[in-house]
Amino acid sequence: xxxxxxxxxxxxxxxxxxxxxxxxxxxxxxxxxxxxxxxxxxxxxxxxxxxxxxxxxxxxxxxxxxxxxxxxxxxxxxxxxxxxxxxxxxxxxxxxxxxxxxxxxxxxxxxxxxxxxxxxxxxxxxxxxxxxxxxxxxxxxxxxxxxxxxxxxxxxxxxxxxxxxxxxxxxxxxxxxxxxxxxxxxxxxxxxxxxxxxxxxxxxxxxxxxxxxxxxxxxxxxxxxxxxxxxxxxxxxxxxxxxxxxxxxxxxxxxxxxxxxxxxxxxxxxxxxxxxxxxxxxxxxxxxxxxxxxxxxxxxxxxxxxxxxxxxxxxxxxxxxxxxxxxxxxxxxxxxxxxxxxxxxxxxxxxxxxxxxxxxxxxxxxxxxxxxxxxxxxxxxxxxxxxxxxxxxxxxxxxxxxxxxxxxxxxxxxxxxxxxxxxxxxxxxxxx
Ligand SMILES: [Zn+2]
Numbered sequence: 079x080x081x082x083x084x085x086x087x088x089x090x091x092x093x094x095x096x097x098x099x100x101x102x103x104x105x106x107x108x109x110x111x112x113x114x115x116x117x118x119x120x121x122x123x124x125x126x127x128x129x130x131x132x133x134x135x136x137x138x139x140x141x142x143x144x145x146x147x148x149x150x151x152x153x154x155x156x157x158x159x160x161x162x163x164x165x166x167x168x169x170x171x172x173x174x175x176x177x178x179x180x181x182x183x184x185x186x187x188x189x190x191x192x193x194x195x196x197x198x199x200x201x202x203x204x205x206x207x208x209x210x211x212x213x214x215x216x217x218x219x220x221x222x223x224x225x226x227x228x229x230x231x232x233x234x235x236x237x238x239x240x241x242x243x244x245x246x247x248x249x250x251x252x253x254x255x256x257x258x259x260x261x262x263x264x265x266x267x268x269x270x271x272x273x274x275x276x277x278x279x280x281x282x283x284x285x286x287x288x289x290x291x292x293x294x295x296x297x298x299x300x301x302x303x304x305x306x307x308x309x310x311x312x313x314x315x316x317x318x319x320x321x322x323x324x325x326x327x328x329x330x331x332x333x334x335x336x337x338x339x340x341x342x343x344x345x346x347x348x349x350x351x352x353x354x355x356x357x358x359x360x361x362x363x364x365x366x367x368x369x370x371x372x373x374x375x376x377x378x379x380x381x382x383x384x385x386x387x388x389x390x391x392x393x394x395x396x397x398x399x400x401x402x403x404x405x406x407x408x409x410x411x412x413x414x415x416x417x418x419x420x421x422x423x424x425x426x427x428x429x430x431x432x433x434x435x436x437x438x439x440x441x442x443x444x445x446x447x448x449x450x451x452x453x454x455x456x457x458x459x460x461x462x463x464x465x466x467x468x469x470x471x472x473x474x475x476x477x478x479x480x481x482x483x484x485x486x487x488x489x490x491x492x493x494x495x496x497x498x499x500x501x502x503x504x505x506x507x508x509x510x
Contacts, residue, residue: 079150079152080121080122080125080126080129080147080148081095081119081120081121081149081150082095082120082121082122083095083119083120084097084117084118084119084120084301085117085118085119085120086101086103086104086116086117087116087117087118087401087402087405088101088104088113088116088401088405089101089103089104089116091103092120093117095119095150096210098288098298098299099285099297099298100113100114100115100116100117100300101113101116101117104116104401107281107282108278108279108281108282109278110277110278110382110397110398111382111398112368112372112379112380112381112382112398112399112400112401112404113379113401114400115300115332115333115334115337115399115400115401115402115403116400116401116402117300117301117304117402118301118304118305118337118341118402119150119301119302119304119305121148121345123345123348123349126147126148126349127349127350129147130147130148130349132320132351135316136316139164140163140164140313141159141161141162141163141164142157142159142162142163142198142201142202142306142309143157143159144163144164144309144312145308145309145312148308148309148312148345149202149305149306149308149309150202150206150302150305151202151205151206151209152209153209156205156206156208156209157205158201158204158205158208158230158233158234159233160191160192160197160201160229160230160233161191162190162191162197162198162201163190163197163198163309163310163313164313165185165186165187165189165190165310165313166185166186166189166317167183167184167185167186167313167314167317167318167468168183168184168185168186168433168435169181169182169183170182170183170184170432170433171433172432172433173428173429173432173433173445175448175449175452179463180452180462180463180467181462181463181464181465181466181467182445182448182462182466182467182468182469183314183318183323183466183467183468183469184429184433184435184444184445184468184469184470184471185310185313185314185468185469185470185471186435186437186471187310187441187470187471187472187473188435188436188437188438188441188471188472188473188474188475188477189474190226191229192222192225192226192229192262193222193225193262193473193474193476193477194222194225194226194438194472194473194474194477195222195307195310195335195470195472195473196222196223196225196226196227196473197226197229198306198307198309198310199226199302199303199304199305199306199307199334199335199338200217200223200226200227200230200296200303200306201226201230201306202302202303202305202306203296203299203300203302203303203305203306204227204230204231204234204294204296205230206299206302207294207296207299207302208234208236208294210294211292212236212292212293212294213236213237213291213292213293214231214236214237214238214239214291214292214293214294215227215230215231215236215237215238215239215293215294215296216238216239216240216241216284216287216288216291216293216294216295216296217239217240217241217295217296217297218241218243218273218280218281218284218295218296218297219240219241219242219243219296220242220243220244220256220259220392220393221242221255221256221258221259221260221262221263221393221477222259222393222472222473222477223296224240224242224259224263224268224270225259225262225263225266227240227268227296228240228262228263228266228267228268229266231266231267231268232266232267237269237293238266238267238268238269239268239269239270239271239287239293240263240268240269240270240271241271241272241273241280241283242255242259242260242263242270242271242272243255243272243273244256244392255272256392256477256478256480256481257480258476258477258478258479258480259477281297284297284298285298300332300334303334303338304334304335304337304338304341304402305338305341306338307334307335307337307338307339307341307342308338308339308341308342308345309342310335310338310339310342310470311326311338311339311340311341311342311343311346312342312346314326314468315343315346315351315352318466320351320352321352321353321354321465322343322346322347322352322354322355322356323356323465323466323467323468324356324357324457324458324460324461324462324464324465324466324467325356325357325358325359325412325451325457325461325467325468326339326343326356326357326358326359326412326467326468326469326470327359327361327444327445327447327448327451327467327468327469327470328358328359328360328361328444328470328472329361329362329391329393329394329440329441329443329444329447329470329472330360330361330362330369330394330399330403330414331362331393331394331395331396331399332396332399332400332403333360333369333399333400333402333403333404333406334400334402334403335470335472336358336360336403336406336407337400337402337403337405337406339358339406339470340358340406340409340410341406343355343356355410356410356412356468357410357411357412357413357461358406358407358410358412359407359412359413359414359415359447359451359456360399360403360407360412360413360414360415361394361414361415361416361417361443361444361446361447361450362394362399362414362415362416362417362443363389363390363391363394363395363416363417363418363419363422363440363443364387364389364416364417364418364419365386365387365388365389365416366383366386366387366389366391366394366395366396366397367414367416368380368381368382368383368396368397368398368399369399369403369404369407369414370414370415370416371383372404372414373404373407373408373413373414374414379401379404380398380399380401380404381398382397382398383397383398384397385397389419390419390422390423390439390440390481391419391422391439391440391443392440393438393440393472393473394440394443413451413456415447415450415451415454415456416450417443417446417447417450419439421446421449421450422439422440422442422443422446423439423442423485424446425442425443425444425445425446425449426439426442426475428445429442429445429471430475435471436474436475436476437471437472437473437474437475438472438473438474438475438477438478439478439481439482440472440473440478441470441471441472441473442471444469444470444471444472445469445471447469448467448469490502
């Protein structure tokens with residue numbers, strides 16, 4: 079075991095690996111704050127260096143546990159294996175920016191077992207929770223965490239409970255629950271309820287669930303979630319020939335993924351596996367962009383938004399993102415951009431129709447964010463044309479097809495004859 083402690087990246091306090099929840103110095107129980115998310119897992123780097131090198135990694139099978147020395151699970155029996163990780167890094171070839179000579183890549187996380195990147199953080203956090211003795215698993219989610227957790231629980235043979243909201247960070251705004259995600263979670267066998275109450279109340283409920291049932295609530299093992307997200311960065315470096323890209327664009331709600339990715343790049347650099355670090359950029363929906371507001375105003379800590387506006391990206395709609403992600407943006411010399419629904423939809427359609435990649439709307443924010451950053455001059459030509467820029471496509475398009483049925487009109491009915499079909503295709507200017 080190379081993990082040594084949990085470290086607060088705001089106040090510097092260290093906690094034992096069995097600590098649950100946020101930093102007790104920085105976070106106030108039941109209160110929404112950027113300082114609720116400040117913890118990361120620390121490792122004994124000298125010991126890892128003696129044990130692990132690039133040649134050893136290359137010999138191993140793809141997936142989460144390829145990086146087992148860099149993850150906090152001791153007993154191999156608790157490394158739950160669903161086939162998470164090992165996703166492809168797709169070079170974009172046909173979208174207009176690629177045709178113009180830009181070197182853009184998408185990390186296609188929708189091909190993880192439950193259809194989203196959450197199989198990495200939840201795969202690690204659930205494994206740690208079960209190793210520490212949890213009898214069941216529970217979470218609060220707009221869907222993707224719930225699917226990942228319910229799948230893990232099924233594989234591990236333990237019960238699971240999902241508190242399902244329309245948008246993860248908007249407990250009391252009455253957003254509609256995503257039906258596809260509800261069906262997926264239920265199929266894995268989890269109990270699903272939509273809880274009524276504000277976030278503070280629900281976090282208190284989470285603690286009560288842990289105390290009464292001996293189950294682990296995923297929110298209380300968030301540091302281990304960010305640790306699972308590191309593996310995405312490891313894979314990107316390997317896929318680029320042991321190099322980091324110039325910049326990474328991450329659709330960002332709580333910020334666990336962005337911070338986890340950053341930790342992964344930093345760790346690989348400290349181990350001597352890569353030479354340079356990327357700039358980290360958060361992409362958030364307009365009207366739910368606390369990191370963008372904080373970054374533009376040079377705030378020390380992101381503030382909680384009074385209200386968020388409805389958008390097509392509920393998985394990344396929160397009133398506030400974690401301080402850890404904000405710190406990663408600042409340390410890396412990156413930034414934060416907000417994108418509108420129409421920009422996410424355009425990116426979603428372009429990824430599908432030019433590149434054959436079907437992503438959830440919130441995921442397509444990655445490409446929309448790269449476009450926005452290029453338009454604003456945030457990326458240097460050398461970065462986009464030589465070193466390369468990576469977007470994280472966090473989840474599969476089948477996760478929210480129903481929501482898009484309002485955007486795409488139903489297919490027209492055409493008489494089943496060649497003449498009628500030809501007339502129709504000609505009216506659509508399809509090349510015959
Ligand atoms: Zn702290």
